[in-house]
Amino acid sequence: MYELKRLAIEFGLTPKGAKAPVVAKLFVDIVNKNGRIAEVPLVSRFMLKTNLLGAFKMIPRAAKMYKRGRMPITSHKIEGIAELEKCAGAMTEPMISGLHPGSAREERS
Amino acid sequence: MNKAYDKSTQVVCKALDIDLAELNDWNCCGASAYLSIHEMKAHLLSARNLVLAEKEKKDLVVVCPACLTTLTKTNHYLAEETRFKRTIDTALKAANLQYRGSVTVRHLLEVIVNEVGEQEVKARIKRKLSGLKVAPYYGCQLTRPFGEIDDKEFPVILDRLLTWIGVEPVDFPLKTKCCGGLLMMTNEDVALGLNRNLLDCAKQNGAECIVTICPLCHMNIETYQGDVNKMFGTDFKVPTLYFTQLMGLAFGFSRKELGIDEEMISSRPLLEKHFEVVG
Numbered sequence: 536m537y538e539l540k541r542l543a544i545e546f547g548l549t550p551k552g553a554k555a556p557v558v559a560k561l562f563v564d565i566v567n568k569n570g571r572i573a574e575v576p577l578v579s580r581f582m583l584k585t586n587l588l589g590a591f592k593m594i595p596r597a598a599k600m601y602k603r604g605r606m607p608i609t610s611h612k613i614e615g616i617a618e619l620e621k622c623a624g625a626m627t628e629p630m631i632s633g634l635h636p637g638s639a640r641e642e643r644s
Numbered sequence: 645m646n647k648a649y650d651k652s653t654q655v656v657c658k659a660l661d662i663d664l665a666e667l668n669d670w671n672c673c674g675a676s677a678y679l680s681i682h683e684m685k686a687h688l689l690s691a692r693n694l695v696l697a698e699k700e701k702k703d704l705v706v707v708c709p710a711c712l713t714t715l716t717k718t719n720h721y722l723a724e725e726t727r728f729k730r731t732i733d734t735a736l737k738a739a740n741l742q743y744r745g746s747v748t749v750r751h752l753l754e755v756i757v758n759e760v761g762e763q764e765v766k767a768r769i770k771r772k773l774s775g776l777k778v779a780p781y782y783g784c785q786l787t788r789p790f791g792e793i794d795d796k797e798f799p800v801i802l803d804r805l806l807t808w809i810g811v812e813p814v815d816f817p818l819k820t821k822c823c824g825g826l827l828m829m830t831n832e833d834v835a836l837g838l839n840r841n842l843l844d845c846a847k848q849n850g851a852e853c854i855v856t857i858c859p860l861c862h863m864n865i866e867t868y869q870g871d872v873n874k875m876f877g878t879d880f881k882v883p884t885l886y887f888t889q890l891m892g893l894a895f896g897f898s899r900k901e902l903g904i905d906e907e908m909i910s911s912r913p914l915l916e917k918h919f920e921v922v923g
Contacts, residue, residue: 540680554830555680562677566689570671581829596867603906604647614669618739619692623685625738626731 554585565610570619573610646859648903652888653707653752655902659768659895660760667696667704673714677826684731690718691732697747704749707888709785709858710825715749716790751786753857753887754793757801765808770896773810776918778890779851780806780813781842783861784822796820802857802887809894818845823864833875839864840872843880852914853883855890862886867908883911
């Protein structure tokens with residue numbers, strides 16, 4: 536099932552306005568940068584990309600969570616981020632035979 | 645968002661003489677979101693955590709079922725799939741890392757029930773929690789896909805622990821049904837419907853609160869009850885606690901030590917109704 540998700544995102548076959556690919560890409564961006572997910576940047580960037588009005592409507596809930604100490608504002612970068620990047624750089628991503636990540640983008644360009 | 649889970653876990657583990665040490669420089673497991681974009685890099689994230697745990701010669705204990713699932717899957721595939729292992733090993737080697745396959749990944753709930761055991765848990769009880777009816781909510785990832793901890797569809801491991809600390813777990817047929825997870829961001833209407841079903845089931849079966857073992861389940865069930873009520877015309881106000889918070893209460897710890905009162909739906913009236921909660 537995950538392969539279908541990856542193919543759909545790779546080949547731009549997700550329905551217009553689909554939010555799952557947006558959150559997945561943002562999640563990957565943040566983890567690639569810091570080594571850990573950070574909820575506030577994830578949610579705020581997601582809302583700005585998909586539902587700006589909804590972002591404002593979330594403010595009261597966010598404020599309540601912040602008051603209760605449940606909204607960590609800062610994010611943490613791991614020491615081993617370079618180590619992870621080195622490992623990732625040495626890796627290939629197998630997809631259905633004949634394809635590799637980026638091949639769909641290469642064809643389109 | 646999980647400070648209460650962290651606080652109560654630390655306190656309960658200390659009380660049970662469980663030597664808990666945070667894995668140094670751990671990274672995100674990637675959960676399901678990373679797998680949607682990069683398969684092998686997602687497993688690489690878990691593999692690095694397994695390497696770090698192996699260096700410290702300790703089992704890897706988690707409190708999040710998503711972490712449990714991704715770490716366990718990676719561990720299994722490394723042991724069983726040659727091509728997978730070769731790819732991960734090659735990647736790890738680039739940073740002079742190696743994983744020998746000696747780490748066991750476990751959820752804290754399973755460690756407490758199977759390793760610490762009933763006698764040791766009961767020996768630490770200082771406060772009676774009798775009379776409190778709770779819905780034991782496992783979520784969809786603790787027992788699936790491997791079913792190593794308990795029955796995949798109808799587990800009882802949390803129910804057992806709850807009876808040890810004196811609370812009454814109600815019959816909860818939806819105990820392993822999904823709360824929606826990240827759907828609360830990507831398809832809110834569907835996720836609210838799923839949570840409505842969970843809340844309704846808990847209430848119909850007489851539960852006064854829901855007990856969870858997953859931080860995302862906790863977030864979805866508790867934080868969005870107002871939205872559920874708005875959408876479905878319901879009137880839910882069900883407190884949601886972590887199993888470690890209830891354990892900590894039974895062990896005599898204060899609300900502050902357990903992160904109780906940090907909830908969006910206060911559990912104070914419920915706890916005061918049933919017993920004297922100190923601090």
